[in-house]
Amino acid sequence: MAVTLGYAEPLDDDFDKESFPSKIGGKPQWLDPTHPLSLEKVQCDECASPMVLLMQLYAPEDEPAEAFHRMLYVFICRNGGCHMASARRCMRVVRSQLPEDNDIYTAQASEAAGSCSDDDEDEDDISWSLAEQVKPASVCAVCGLAGSKACSKCHKQFYCSRAHQVADWDAGHRAQCGNARPQATNTAVHTHKLQRMVYPELVIVSEEEDASQLETGNGDYDDDDDDEGSDDDGEDNEGIKPEDMALVPVSAEKVEDSEVDVDRAFLVFQRRIQKSPDQVIRYTRSSDSSEPLFVSDMGKPEAQADVPDCELCGTAREFEFQIMPQMLNYLSMDSADPASVDWGTLLVYTCPKSCNGASGASAYAAEVVCRQNFSSQGIGEKFVRALHGDDSGITRQIESLRV
Ligand SMILES: [Zn+2]
Ligand SMILES: [Zn+2]
Ligand SMILES: [Zn+2]
Numbered sequence: 001m002a003v004t005l006g007y008a009e010p011l012d013d014d015f016d017k018e019s020f021p022s023k024i025g026g027k028p029q030w031l032d033p034t035h036p037l038s039l040e041k042v043q044c045d046e047c048a049s050p051m052v053l054l055m056q057l058y059a060p061e062d063e064p065a066e067a068f069h070r071m072l073y074v075f076i077c078r079n080g081g082c083h084m085a086s087a088r089r090c091m092r093v094v095r096s097q098l099p100e101d102n103d104i105y106t107a108q109a110s111e112a113a114g115s116c117s118d119d120d121e122d123e124d125d126i127s128w129s130l131a132e133q134v135k136p137a138s139v140c141a142v143c144g145l146a147g148s149k150a151c152s153k154c155h156k157q158f159y160c161s162r163a164h165q166v167a168d169w170d171a172g173h174r175a176q177c178g179n180a181r182p183q184a185t186n187t188a189v190h191t192h193k194l195q196r197m198v199y200p201e202l203v204i205v206s207e208e209e210d211a212s213q214l215e216t217g218n219g220d221y222d223d224d225d226d227d228e229g230s231d232d233d234g235e236d237n238e239g240i241k242p243e244d245m246a247l248v249p250v251s252a253e254k255v256e257d258s259e260v261d262v263d264r265a266f267l268v269f270q271r272r273i274q275k276s277p278d279q280v281i282r283y284t285r286s287s288d289s290s291e292p293l294f295v296s297d298m299g300k301p302e303a304q305a306d307v308p309d310c311e312l313c314g315t316a317r318e319f320e321f322q323i324m325p326q327m328l329n330y331l332s333m334d335s336a337d338p339a340s341v342d343w344g345t346l347l348v349y350t351c352p353k354s355c356n357g358a359s360g361a362s363a364y365a366a367e368v369v370c371r372q373n374f375s376s377q378g379i380g381e382k383f384v385r386a387l388h389g390d391d392s393g394i395t396r397q398i399e400s401l402r403v
C-alpha cells in the first residue's frame, strides 16, 4: 500500500456538516463532544500555557471494534521559545475513539446511497450525525478545550484556563459580556481576534502518493544503512544527480559554514517530496513501508528512549504518520521571528492495537510525537520560505526541480 499524502485546502461549504474532519488549526472537533479534552493533558511544560490544536486526523481502524471511529489530535505550544525544549515538553498527541455502536452518532444512508441498489452497503454511503440527545459539553471560547471555568459575570462564556479568560476579555468579551444586543461589528472583530489565537483552519484532503512519479529511485529511497558492504562503492550516490546536490542552500552565509554538510537522508527527503512539494502529511500506517521519511541522518527517534511502549497495554508503539515542514507555511507565522515555531518533521507513533485502556471509550489515550530537525539549524526555515517563494536562492533550486 502506498503512502497517503495530505494536503491543506481552504474550508468548503460542506465543512460544517463534516462529522469527522481531518484538519489543520481551528478549535478541535471532538469525536466525543460530551467529553472534550481537559487542559491538564495539553499544558506546555515550559510556559504552562494551554497548547493549541495543530491538526486532527481521522484515522479509523477495522480492528479493534472500539476504533471504528478513531481521531488523532496533535497539540503544540504556540510560543516558539518553548520549542527549543524537547518535543515531549511542548507537543502532545492524543487518541480518541468510539465503536460503531455508540450513543453519540447515528448513521444515515446518504442521498447518494438512496439512488443505488439496497444491497450496496458501502461505508462511504453512510453519513453520521450527532444523536439528538447528545448535549456537547462547554468548551473554551478561545481554544476549544474543556470549558471548566465560566465568565463570572454572564456565566455564558467558558474557558479552559484563567489565561484564556483574560485573553477573551481583552479580545472583546468585555464589550459583549451581558450585552443582549451586541453590535454586529464588535462581534465580528471579537470573532476575528479569537480566531487568531488558534491556528488558521484548513481542511486536510488526502491522496495516494503516485509511485510512478518516483521514477528515478531505483528502489533506493529507503535510507537504511546499506551494510551489505560488497558493492558500497558509489552505490550511495547512485541516482542522486548533481542538481539534487545543488539543493544545499548556498547563500553566502551558509557556504562559509563548514557544518552545512547536507546529509544523505536530507537528499532522499528532498527527492521524495519534489513531485508533491505541497504535502503536509505523510500517512503510512498499515503500508508495507511504514517508515518515516527522515529529514536528517541525525536525531532519528529511538525506541524506548524517545518512543516508549504504550502505557496502557505495553505494546511497542509504531510509526503512523508524519507532519511535514510544509505545514509551517499554513500557520500564519512570522518566519522572520527567530522565536517562531519550527521543525524538520514531526513523527507520530501510536499503539498498533489502538487499545482503549481501563477508562473506556471516552478517555483520551496519550501517544507520542517526536520532532526531527534539519541537520543544520536554519535549513528548515529556509526550506519553508523557499516553498513560500520568498527566498530567492533556494527557491530557484527547488523551482528547477518542479519542472
Ligand atoms: Zn510553551
Ligand atoms: Zn482555552
Ligand atoms: Zn461574560
Ligand SMILES: [Zn+2]
Pocket (backbone or CB within 6 Å): 310, 311, 312, 313, 314, 315, 351, 352, 353, 354, 355, 356
Ligand atoms: Zn496500547
